[in-house]
Amino acid sequence: MSIIPAVAIHQLEKSYLESDQKHHIFSQLNLSIAPGEFIVLLGRSGSGKSTLLNLVSGMDQPDSGEIIVNGINLTRLPEHERTIFRRHHIGFVFQSYNLIPTLTVEENLLLPLELIKRINSTDRKKVIELLSKLNLSDRLDSYPDRLSGGEQQRVAIARSLIHNPDLILADEPTGNLDLDTGKKVLELLIGLVEKAGKTLIMATHSREVIGSADHVFSIRNQQLLPSNDNL
Amino acid sequence: MTSILVRANRNFLFQHPWQLALALIGISLGVAVVIAIDLALESSLQSFQQINQVVSGKTSHRIIARDGNLNEKLYTQLRVELGIPNLAPVIRGNIQLANHPGEPFKIYGIDPLIEDTFQSTWRLQTSNQKSAISLIRLVSEANTALIAKVTAEQLALKINDHLAIATPKGTLNLKIIGFLNQNSTISSQILKNLMITDISTAQEILNQPGKLSFIEFMSEGNNDKRFLESIRNHLTADTLLITSENQIQSMRQMTKAFNINLKALGMLSLLIGMFLIYNTMTFLVIQRRRLIGGLRCIGVTRRQIFTLIISEALFLACIGSLLGIFLGVLIGNALLQLTSTTIETIYYQVGQVALIISPEQLGKGMILGIGATIFAVLPPAWEATKVSPTSSLIRSQLERKIYKFTHIAGILGLISVLGGVILAFSSEKSIFLGLASIFILLFGFALMIPGLTVLMMKLLEKISNHFLGILGSLPPRMVGSEISRTGVAIAALMIAVSATIGMDLMVNSFRQTVSDWITTSLRADFYVSALSNQSSTQKQLIDQSVKDKINALPGVQMLSSVLHTRIISESGLIKASVFELNNKSQDGFIFKQKIDGNLWQQFEQRQTIFITESFAYFHELKVGETLFLHTKKGHQPFKIIGIYSDYSGDQGHIAMTRKWYQQYWKNSGFTGIGIYADTNANQQQLKQNIQKLLTPELTLKSNQSIYKASMEIFEQTFVITNALRWIAAGIAFTGVFSALMALQFERIKQFGILRAIGVTQRQLTLLIMTETGLIGLIAGVCAIPVGYFMAYILIFIVYLRSFGWTMAFHFNVSVLFQGLALAFTAALLAGILPAIKMAQTKPAEALRSE
Structure with missing residues (x-):
């Protein structure tokens, strides 16, 4: 019995229109990621790392080609279905944290759960446990703008994991953090994802993570190429 | 200021064209309504003067006859x-x-x-x-x-x-x-x-x-x-020499209340327009905190920032005011016919009217537009100077500052409300101060809105969190946590809706009072009156012979009569109603004082008069005082023995019996005859018999048809008021729309995050619509007591001072619900476009935006 890849991309084409000019991002791009693998995407700014993550999450649609996540072809799903799929199966970590400013730390974590089901006391316990693992148990009732960058990113990591998704997408999660904090955040993220046995795709500039990754790809000339740490 | 600095700022404005457009709409609509009303009212008066100039030329005096x-x-x-x-x-x-x-x-x-x-x-x-x-x-x-x-x-x-x-x-x-x-x-x-x-x-x-x-x-x-x-x-x-200047003065005096009330409505539009300007400029400043912070980082001084914002506002004010003047002339032209018809119905013959535009009026519009804009932009411009290079990037600091400000604003609001109430009751007879008290009250309540909103949203957040979860609690949180944006929009909408509620309650109370008065006054079964003579400005009178013939008809129990004429008094020409009354028609008088048993006997047998309450108010007369009238037998004293309700005109009149009138003035026929049928008379037959006696110039009407016609005139006098009220509501709607658009576009990234974690398009639309609905509901809920307050002041202070009328306050629950529905619907409608736009934005795109 063959294993269903966590992510499979076939013949992906993506372009943007900029001042009436078509700007190609990907051309005939293919990729297959096995469940539990940790993939690192390298590339210059504007090379399309974030676009690829957006496509894999179903937030964006390709011009052509297929994106299959957990055996579901996202390119064939209507917008609403893709949102529901994302809600259940994908966790996102952004460079600029992107927490909801009007919600407390606890509520930011409970929201993805609430979108899936009715929240109960077990969920609240789960939030507290996860936050204590991230050394944030004392910031439960704080609003995001009261937290430091490192703290905010740790909350964002917790949010991406809280609903137990199959796939975690991290878009330059240390881009806004200093070196030390960034390192700690990465360790936490990779540790938690590995422990939970989730698939992780991370777009980053950070060389530190390369050693932990199962595969490292670089986006060049609209293609995804295996990288030899040559940023 | 360097041109690059100006360009950096200007580019930002041009990158937000719809906000620019809404700011211009705010200024121009406010100016347009004020200009339009001013032009229409002045033109009605000046047209009258111009006709005189055409016909008589330059005159200093005029000899007129009382009839x-x-x-x-x-x-x-x-x-x-x-x-x-x-x-x-x-x-x-x-x-x-x-x-x-x-x-x-x-x-x-x-x-x-x-x-x-x-x-x-x-x-x-x-x-x-x-x-x-x-x-x-x-x-x-x-x-x-x-x-x-x-x-x-x-x-x-x-x-x-x-x-x-x-x-x-x-x-x-x-x-x-x-x-x-x-x-x-x-x-x-x-x-x-x-x-x-x-x-x-x-x-x-x-x-x-x-x-x-x-x-x-x-x-x-x-x-x-x-x-x-x-x-x-x-x-x-019977004749009087008056100066031409006096005549114009007396016309101005006559229409003073009408003018002030209409101009106040125009100012209300400008006030709401100012909220719109304040709102837009605040948004533009807040949105540019990053830009301002950046400029401050590279050495731009606070003064330069202030000058930058003020000159930008000045530029907008000039364009907006010019547009407003142009629009004002167009609206003024449309209002001209309405105002002159109302003036002609209530006050005097205007004749042909033309829109007369003077440079002073246009200048006034420019000054108003620029003044209002600068006044509205001062707080955000000041706020902009407070942006320090480091704090500019932290948005929450601003919200926290504004959150603190809501307490101060609440206290200031409370002081304003108290000040407004004190002014309303202590300003004696001044219509201007009465209306000013309403503006102070409105301003005070508006200042209390942000604090009240925060309180209400906190309460609602707890309730919705309990029942609807985190997503359900987001709308009240968004309203409350971004009070710097939502507060002004709610205040503007609240003012417009409270004005609608206040005016509706006032008009309803007035309508009910007038309806009760007409029903009480119309005691006869039929009325004969002369048609307005087509070939004269005077009404033709009914001869005594016609009255005698009607009296002789079978089925006629009794008659009453009235002659509406003018008499010369110590204070000039006054209106007089000369009555022949019977037991039934006497019951048609609603006296404002306690009457004793022999009142009617005194009225019939002694040299006495009744006066209407507006006459008493404007001439400062009381029961027991004496009014001297010019008669053919010289100045004669008439003792005032009663003050009664009358809503047929706002200058008031005196009432005397025909017996006393005939003693001092010539017999002039009748303006109207009331016919009381026998209880068992065939009314249809009687009507036909009366009709046969009448010449084509005379008309026979039942009391129901007189009631209907009177109420139609009543409604007609409020056409212009209603039109202006809707314009004010339209400006407020633009304000809410502008605020919501700005707010939602600013939150685009937040919506992107929600979409990224799995919130569907429908959920997002519902979220935004719930928020806008909440904005409308708060505005509506707050507008109810404010509108009620406004109606109270309008009825018992402004209208009493304007027309000398007292009215009963008729509370109407449906008006309150209509107000609430109006606010809610307006906010929902204003929220539709931003909600659709936000929901349709791709999450990936939304996340990219800042």
Whole structure:
């Protein structure tokens, strides 16, 4: 019995229109990621790392080609279905944290759960446990703008994991953090994802993570190429 | 300031064109409404003056009769016997063209040979040789007339063509012997549908032989003092010499309340417009905190930032005010007919009206627009200078500061409300201060809105969190946590809706009071009255013989009668109602004081009068005081024994019995006769029998049809008020729309995050719509007590001071619900577009935006 890849991309084409000019991002791009693998995407700014993550999450649609996540072809799903799929199966970590400013730390974590089901006391316990693992148990009732960058990113990591998704997408999660904090955040993220046995795709500039990754790809000339740490 | 600095700022504005447009709409609509009202009101008054200029020219005095009909013998006496120069007799009236029955037309009969001193427009315009011949022909040839060229073109008439006029004696053909050449658009409108003939032709057409409407007099200085004295000595008790200035003053005085109330409505629009400007400018400043912070980082001073914001506002104010003036002229043109119709219904004959635009009025519009904009932009401009280079990037700091400000604003608001209430009750008779108190109250309540919103949203957040979860609690959180944006929008909407509720409650109370008054007053089964005489500005009167015949009809139990006339008192010409009353009609009087048993006996048998409450208010008279009236037997004292309700006019009148009137003034017939049928009389048969006795000039109406017609007039007087109210609501809607658009576009990234974690398009739309709905609900809920307050002040303070009327407050729950629904619907409608736009934005795109 063959294993269903966590992510499979076939013949992906993506372009943007900029001042009436078509700007190609990907051309005939293919990729297959096995469940539990940790993939690192390298590339210059504007090379399309974030676009690829957006496509894999179903937030964006390709011009052509297929994106299959957990055996579901996202390119064939209507917008609403893709949102529901994302809600259940994908966790996102952004460079600029992107927490909801009007919600407390606890509520930011409970929201993805609430979108899936009715929240109960077990969920609240789960939030507290996860936050204590991230050394944030004392910031439960704080609003995001009261937290430091490192703290905010740790909350964002917790949010991406809280609903137990199959796939975690991290878009330059240390881009806004200093070196030390960034390192700690990465360790936490990779540790938690590995422990939970989730698939992780991370777009980053950070060389530190390369050693932990199962595969490292670089986006060049609209293609995804295996990288030899040559940023 | 460097050009690059200006460009950095300007580019930001041009990158937000819809915000720019909404700011301009706010300024221009506010200015437009004020300008429009000013132009319409002033034009109505000035048109009247201009017609006088056309007909009589420059005059200093006017001799008038109390009943509107002067005997022409007085003119002959003054001119020939006393040798008084510079006298111009005029007879005027309405006529009907035989071939265009619906077309309103006015006739002025003048003496073409009066002195040049008058400089009347028609005389100036016909001063060339050819025209001089026309003037001579006007006197020498019978049935000749001058009309404006524009009218001639409209009726396809040439010189020497005939124009058929419908007169009481049949059709009369008038030969057009010359044109009144208008020299401007204004005079062309003023002269339109106006005809000038000589006195005798006009008298014949109007069927008023030997009568004049008034005599104008041009006093040239101290030498004329003796002439004035001679004129006064020759005047009877029924005639009066007034100065032209006094006449205009008294017209201004008459329409003062109407003017102030309409202008207040215009100012309300400007106030709401100011909220819109404040809102937009605040948004523009807040959104540029990053830019401002960046500029401060590179060394731009606070003063430079302040100047930058103020000059930007000045630029917008100039463009907006110019647009407003242009729009104001257009709206003014539309309002002109409405205002002149209302003035004509309630106060005096306006005649043809034209929009008269003066540079002063336009300048006033510019100053108002610029002043209001600068005033509204001062707080955000000041706020912009407070942006420190480091704090500029932290948005939450601003919200926290504003959150603290809500407490201060709440206290200031409370002080304003108390100040408004004190001003309302302590400003004695001033209409202006009464209305100012409403504005202070509104401003005070508006200041309390942010604090109240935060409180309400906290409560709602707890409730919704409990029942609807985190997502459900987001809308109240978003409203409360971004009070710097939502607060102003809610306040603007609250003001507009409270104005609607206040006005509705006031109009409803007024309507109910008037309805009760008419129902009480109309005691008879039928009323005979004279139709407005088409060929005169005066109403024709009913003869005694008609009354006698009606009285003799079988089935008639009794009659009552009234004569509406004018009497000269110590304070000038006043209106009087002369009654013949019976037991039933006496019950139609609603007295404002406790009456004793022999009141009616005193009224009938002693030299006494009743006065209406508005007459009492404006002349500061009380029961027990005495009013002196000019009679043929000299000045006679009439004791005031009662004050009664009357809503037929806002200047008020006196009431006396026919017995006492006949003792001092000539018998003049009746304006109306009330017919009381026997209890077992066949009313249909009686109606037919009465109808047979009436000439075509007389009309028979049941009390129900009089009630209906009266209520129609009532509604008509509020048409303009309603129009202005809706304009104010429209501006508020624009404000909410602008605020919501800005708010939602600013939150685009937040919505992107929600979409990224799995919130669907539908959920997002619902979220945004719930938030906008909440904004509407808060505005609506707060508008209810404010509107109620406003109605109270309008009814018991402003309207009492304006018209001297007291009204009962008729509470109407449906008005409150309508107000709530209006606020909710307006906010929901304003939220639709931003909600759709946000929901349709791709999450990936939304996440990319800042």
